[in-house]
Amino acid sequence: MSIVRVNFLPEFYLGDDAVLLTLDGSGVDKINAAVVEARNNRSSRVLHDGVVQEFYIEPGAATVDLSPARVVWRLDDAKAAEIADDLVSLSTPRGDGRTAGHFYVDMTSPAETLVISxxxxxxxxYPWVSPE
Structure with a gap:
C-alpha cells in the first residue's frame, strides 16, 4: 500500500509551522497524477486510505485546507507546475539509486511552507493537529 499523508505540523520547519506531505514511491506517482489531471482539467480528486485529496486550479491560490478525512489543495497553475516538477524529481532515482528526499514549496495557508517528502x-x- 502506498503512503500519502498530509499533516499540519507546528514549528516543524526551522521553528515555523509547515504542512508535511509524506509520500513513498507509489504515493508520489498517485499525487503527481492528481496534480497533472488538475492542471489539465482545473480539478481532480483522489481517494487514498480513507482521505479524499481534492485539487483545484485557481488564479493566485496556494493553500491547503486540512481536515482528517479531506484535504483541499487550491493552487494556481504555476504553483501546481512547481509541485508537479518536484514530484517528478522525487520519482527519479539519483545517481546513487536512492530516491529519498524533499522539496520546500512556498504557500500562503495554513503555513508558509509545504514540505514534500x-x-x-x-x-x-503524526497525530492530527488542526491548523486553526
Whole structure:
C-alpha cells in the first residue's frame, strides 16, 4: 500500500509551522497524477486510505485546507507546475539509486511552507493537529 499523508505540523520547519506531505514511491506517482489531471482539467480528486485529496486550479491560490478525512489543495497553475516538477524529481532515482528526499514549496495557508517528502518520515504517523 502506498503512503500519502498530509499533516499540519507546528514549528516543524526551522521553528515555523509547515504542512508535511509524506509520500513513498507509489504515493508520489498517485499525487503527481492528481496534480497533472488538475492542471489539465482545473480539478481532480483522489481517494487514498480513507482521505479524499481534492485539487483545484485557481488564479493566485496556494493553500491547503486540512481536515482528517479531506484535504483541499487550491493552487494556481504555476504553483501546481512547481509541485508537479518536484514530484517528478522525487520519482527519479539519483545517481546513487536512492530516491529519498524533499522539496520546500512556498504557500500562503495554513503555513508558509509545504514540505514534500519522499521516503522520509514514513515510519512516523503524526497525530492530527488542526491548523486553526
Amino acid at each position: 519522499r521516503d522520509e518520515y514514513t515510519d512516523v504517523v
